[in-house]
Amino acid sequence: MKFGLLGMTLGHSYSPRIHHELGNTGYELFECDPSQLSTFFKNPALQGLNITIPYKVKALKACHTVSAIANRIGCVNTMVRQENGQWYGHNTDYDGFIYMLRRAHIPIKGNHCLVLGDGATSKTAHVALTDLGARSITHMSRHTPPTYDAIEQFYETTQVIINTTPVGMYPHNPDTLIDVGAFHHLVGVSDVIYNPHRTGLLIQADSLGIPSTDGLPMLVAQAVYAAKLFQGQDYDDHTIESILQSLRQELENIVLVGMPGVGKTTVGRQLAKVLHRPFYDSDDVFLKETGQSSSAYINMYGEAAFREKESAILRELGTKTGVVIATGGGCVTVPENYMYLRQNGRIYQITRPLEELDMTDRPLSKGGLPALHRLAAIRTPMYESFAQCTISNRVVSETVALIKEDFYESISH
Numbered sequence: 308m309k310f311g312l313l314g315m316t317l318g319h320s321y322s323p324r325i326h327h328e329l330g331n332t333g334y335e336l337f338e339c340d341p342s343q344l345s346t347f348f349k350n351p352a353l354q355g356l357n358i359t360i361p362y363k364v365k366a367l368k369a370c371h372t373v374s375a376i377a378n379r380i381g382c383v384n385t386m387v388r389q390e391n392g393q394w395y396g397h398n399t400d401y402d403g404f405i406y407m408l409r410r411a412h413i414p415i416k417g418n419h420c421l422v423l424g425d426g427a428t429s430k431t432a433h434v435a436l437t438d439l440g441a442r443s444i445t446h447m448s449r450h451t452p453p454t455y456d457a458i459e460q461f462y463e464t465t466q467v468i469i470n471t472t473p474v475g476m477y478p479h480n481p482d483t484l485i486d487v488g489a490f491h492h493l494v495g496v497s498d499v500i501y502n503p504h505r506t507g508l509l510i511q512a513d514s515l516g517i518p519s520t521d522g523l524p525m526l527v528a529q530a531v532y533a534a535k536l537f538q539g540q541d542y543d544d545h546t547i548e549s550i551l552q553s554l555r556q557e558l559e560n561i562v563l564v565g566m567p568g569v570g571k572t573t574v575g576r577q578l579a580k581v582l583h584r585p586f587y588d589s590d591d592v593f594l595k596e597t598g599q600s601s602s603a604y605i606n607m608y609g610e611a612a613f614r615e616k617e618s619a620i621l622r623e624l625g626t627k628t629g630v631v632i633a634t635g636g637g638c639v640t641v642p643e644n645y646m647y648l649r650q651n652g653r654i655y656q657i658t659r660p661l662e663e664l665d666m667t668d669r670p671l672s673k674g675g676l677p678a679l680h681r682l683a684a685i686r687t688p689m690y691e692s693f694a695q696c697t698i699s700n701r702v703v704s705e706t707v708a709l710i711k712e713d714f715y716e717s718i719s720h
């Protein structure tokens with residue numbers, strides 16, 4: 308009995324991890340060339356498959372019976388071997404897509420929807436949005452009209468935006484196709500990408516207070532719905548949510564911001580140790596990359612030159628998942644750094660009474676306590692606009708425990 312995911316180049320996939328959690332411990336990855344495909348499907352040991360690009364249409368053709376939904380979409384993502392040896396095909400991406408929208412409370416009925424992209428996922432989205440009662444569905448793409456040059460004509464009508472393109476996906480993050488702020492009547496934005504957790508599109512939606520969702524709930528839900536077909540088990544929403552939570556817990560970064568000398572490096576290092584995560588300090592990375600400490604560099608070339616290099620470092624660090632990142636105290640002065648850090652992370656502002664801050668070798672704290680007060684007056688609103696949570700750093704071990712507690716609590720919502 309073999310189960311697994313079929314594709315051409317699979318790289319890192321969460322599917323085995325999800326199916327293993329559902330008890331299907333033999334679920335594996337099958338990378339296959341187009342020329343091997345018809346022989347592959349004939350292997351009688353194969354009991355169940357999930358299919359990813361570029362084989363979703365070919366898979367449909369290999370099935371003897373196909374669900375009505377999969378037929379309408381024109382491709383299958385799940386194949387189940389029947390007792391007579393023939394393949395049955397379904398599309399659980401459809402079910403996963405609907406689950407994702409329902410979970411995020413994004414209303415479709417009666418609404419004008421704009422779908423970015425015209426690939427396989429956009430077809431799934433089209434059929435699902437139709438079934439959910441969308442008032443209109445417009446597909447925007449690079450080559451088939453309407454193309455992105457025509458986007459302005461949709462600013463006043465669009466109510467829901469769904470991105471089905473890979474734009475903004477790792478390692479090309481952050482990158483966006485459109486300006487969410489230009490749309491005036493949005494009630495929901497969804498991106499089927501799940502790495503990063505928050506694409507540029509979703510960060511924009513979030514900052515405008517528009518309900519939004521990434522694609523991880525869809526990924527997990529389609530896997531659970533496929534497992535129902537593979538294993539004949541009747542999983543409920545609770546199963547989807549608990550797997551989603553464990554993935555989020557593993558993937559979400561913890562990012563520390565705050566005044567120079569407040570304890571970001573010290574707390575971050577301890578926290579990483581307690582959580583068994585890799586630790587990155589942007590000033591350490593700076594030293595490794597330039598051969599100079601941040602303070603020496605600022606003294607020699609000025610703050611602006613330092614900020615530019617620091618941003619490039621944060622852009623790179625922010626694409627990582629499951630790590631702890633301590634930033635340098637001034638990272639909040641560059642607005643783009645928010646997107647770099649927030650795309651995969653929950654950001655914590657660390658505070659301590661200014662009188663207790665360590666000012667050694669910190670050029671921006673030069674000038675004693677009055678200078679530190681002036682710096683804090685400028686920066687505090689910036690730290691607050693970056694951070695989702697503020698933690699006061701009295702005793703390092705307690706600070707670590709408080710962040711850990713908040714982090715797990717935040718993931719469970």
Ligand SMILES: Nc1ncnc2c1ncn2[C@@H]1O[C@H](COP(=O)(O)OP(=O)(O)O)[C@@H](O)[C@H]1O
Binds near residue numbers: 566572
């Ligand atoms: N809660 C705390 N109590 C006492 N000293 C602390 C505390 N947190 C950090 N420190 C000390 O403050 C200094 C600055 O800490 P550091 O982690 O380098 O700050 P940052 O990275 O925010 O600039 C270090 O000497 C560190 O040991």
Ligand SMILES: O=C(O)C1=C[C@@H](OP(=O)(O)O)[C@@H](O)[C@H](O)C1
Binds near residue numbers: 602635670671
């Ligand atoms: O506040 C700042 O502008 C800076 C803080 C430093 O990091 P710490 O906050 O870890 O001291 C370091 O990045 C650099 O000297 C600039």
Ligand SMILES: [Mg+2]
Binds near residue numbers: 588634
């Ligand atoms: Mg530091």
